[in-house]
Amino acid sequence: MTQTQLDLAVIPGDGIGPEVTAEALKVLHAALAGTGLEVKETRYSLGAEHWLATGETLGEETLADIRGRDAILFGAVGAAPGDARIPSGILEREVLLKLRFSLDHCVNLRPSRLYAGVPSPLANPGEIDFVVVREGTEGPYTGNGGALRVGTPHEIATEVSVNTAFGVERVVRDAFRRAAGRRNRLTLVHKHNVLVNAGHLWRRTVEAVAAEFPGVEHDYLHVDAATIFLVTDPSRFDVIVTDNLFGDILTDLAGAVTGGIGLAASGNINLDGTAPSMFEPVHGSAPDIAGQQKADPTAAILSAALLLEHIGQPEAAARVQAAVKADVEARTPGESRTTAAVGDAIASRL
Amino acid sequence: MTQTQLDLAVIPGDGIGPEVTAEALKVLHAALAGTGLEVKETRYSLGAEHWLATGETLGEETLADIRGRDAILFGAVGAAPGDARIPSGILEREVLLKLRFSLDHCVNLRPSRLYAGVPSPLANPGEIDFVVVREGTEGPYTGNGGALRVGTPHEIATEVSVNTAFGVERVVRDAFRRAAGRRNRLTLVHKHNVLVNAGHLWRRTVEAVAAEFPGVEHDYLHVDAATIFLVTDPSRFDVIVTDNLFGDILTDLAGAVTGGIGLAASGNINLDGTAPSMFEPVHGSAPDIAGQQKADPTAAILSAALLLEHIGQPEAAARVQAAVKADVEARTPGESRTTAAVGDAIASRL
Numbered sequence A, B: 001m002t003q004t005q006l007d008l009a010v011i012p013g014d015g016i017g018p019e020v021t022a023e024a025l026k027v028l029h030a031a032l033a034g035t036g037l038e039v040k041e042t043r044y045s046l047g048a049e050h051w052l053a054t055g056e057t058l059g060e061e062t063l064a065d066i067r068g069r070d071a072i073l074f075g076a077v078g079a080a081p082g083d084a085r086i087p088s089g090i091l092e093r094e095v096l097l098k099l100r101f102s103l104d105h106c107v108n109l110r111p112s113r114l115y116a117g118v119p120s121p122l123a124n125p126g127e128i129d130f131v132v133v134r135e136g137t138e139g140p141y142t143g144n145g146g147a148l149r150v151g152t153p154h155e156i157a158t159e160v161s162v163n164t165a166f167g168v169e170r171v172v173r174d175a176f177r178r179a180a181g182r183r184n185r186l187t188l189v190h191k192h193n194v195l196v197n198a199g200h201l202w203r204r205t206v207e208a209v210a211a212e213f214p215g216v217e218h219d220y221l222h223v224d225a226a227t228i229f230l231v232t233d234p235s236r237f238d239v240i241v242t243d244n245l246f247g248d249i250l251t252d253l254a255g256a257v258t259g260g261i262g263l264a265a266s267g268n269i270n271l272d273g274t275a276p277s278m279f280e281p282v283h284g285s286a287p288d289i290a291g292q293q294k295a296d297p298t299a300a301i302l303s304a305a306l307l308l309e310h311i312g313q314p315e316a317a318a319r320v321q322a323a324v325k326a327d328v329e330a331r332t333p334g335e336s337r338t339t340a341a342v343g344d345a346i347a348s349r350l
């Protein structure tokens, strides 16, 4: 990378979003010190407050501005469940999903790893280290549903899962590529015995792309069976490739078995570089603990590491990952550090 | 029930289906001894062998015949994954799902319970005893998808989730009724922040029906969050009501956390009595261990107990459940009894 500046969009968002994003930035800056890469931050105040103040979720001008940046660091959006002033789900859909769809974040990358000493809810978790490559711009997330006769006894509501060869193939190829750089094992998760049309498109695509990666073994699991293996034998997984909705479900479950989504990072990747990729913790805005310095910023910090990897700073990324590993493995059950203290501790290990 | 005969359809099916069904019948007969209710069995040989011999999955005549029975005991269908003679998924869809849809099995009832001494993959499972009321005739299971330009780079494949006020309301009401007979707690699981149309129909329906059950508390979880709670705090659940696909996923996961789907029973309930209800283990045909007397028949036997409950024999059902509980709690890890030995042991405790 010959760039000397990283033009970063920062969207702290709601709830604990600003707190964890501050720590992610702290670590990002520390990791880049000495690399010659300077970070220029542009902040966007999107989310509940912005909506209450302006009635706008994510305007076209703001979106165009974000589109011009190199990468996005995202905290979390979402109002408190009881907040009647904000229509339920509007921030998730019109900020978060709108960014993913508008910026063609076709790969939603979600690594899962169990660190030594982190309590898993599983009795015998074994070694857990896999990556979910979740499709990010198709499937049941396209908003292609509708409703008729709403509120009457004759209401009918539909949701359409849309899947294209183009959309599936690029994600499957990316997943194979990642498997080839890891333990050479890819698992397709779907439900092709019921969702025949979409399922067969996914299966055929995996078979076709597999020919390009003769060193990568692949197998198939129905989504229901995959959830069983995630609690009985999570070590069997290396790379999972799956659709948008199944990926949503599997990665929350994966977060839980690896000690909680407080540690789960994600990258929303634009594969062809036509728009900035976006890095965010898997967790939400957790309004109940917002502003109290209680949130664990580790997932946000690990998301910053994914960002560094993506922008061509693999050494800086590896140092952040190592610092997180060291910090996490030194934690003692029941200890309580502030959000900032965790960020400081990780930054100081770099 | 003033009936003196139970006109039972028996569909043993494929793989381990016949073995576990034999034990379920053994226990069913033993449980009914002395009640004056006589069992008349009519066997239907549906599944892989029938398909190979006749090219038929489930013919209209056979279906009409089954429709006239009082209840159905079902084993499992499904060819071995490697069997290229049988199109993948055809038996699941054209036998199992066809029965559920044709006989209007709108409630797919799936209890989950952790017995003392049964090893759970969870380190601290706590008390687990909940019921999933899974919708059975709508959602993404309706086969309402399609595909265009199949096999080309321009392929598009869709799956349509169909949800109706009629279909959702009857299931939600049934779930509230069950909650009122249990611990008075109902959880709706959906993904309304993304699947807005279907999700809001489900939410509004739960709010409306809740007014009929003032003693039942209810809450809501997104499906991704629900999988987290199933591994971190499964005791929080009493009755879960959810759609067809989410129910499929959650009940396999629930089976896993309660010690394996070898213990998970289910009932496909026709609520208005227009057709027979069907009782089947949640597990599949497990072709790898078929014919070896290795399968655990407990899920099939517990399904027979659900059948007894459904046909108005609650005492017989309770005796089977108690016998299963006693048997399961007396098991020692690593013991291996034949399928028939487990059936004998449970029958002898009645």
Ligand SMILES: CC(C)[C@H](C(=O)O)[C@@H](O)C(=O)O
Residues within 6 Å of the ligand: A092, A093, A096, A097, A248, A282, B193, B194, B224
């Ligand atoms: C907030 C919601 C729309 C989102 C999703 O379903 O993708 C979240 O659950 C996630 O996994 O990032």
Ligand SMILES: CC(C)[C@H](C(=O)O)[C@@H](O)C(=O)O
Residues within 6 Å of the ligand: A193, A194, A224, B092, B093, B096, B097, B248, B282
């Ligand atoms: C075999 C399959 C069609 C079925 C389903 O998805 O309903 C099974 O997984 C189940 O849960 O009974």
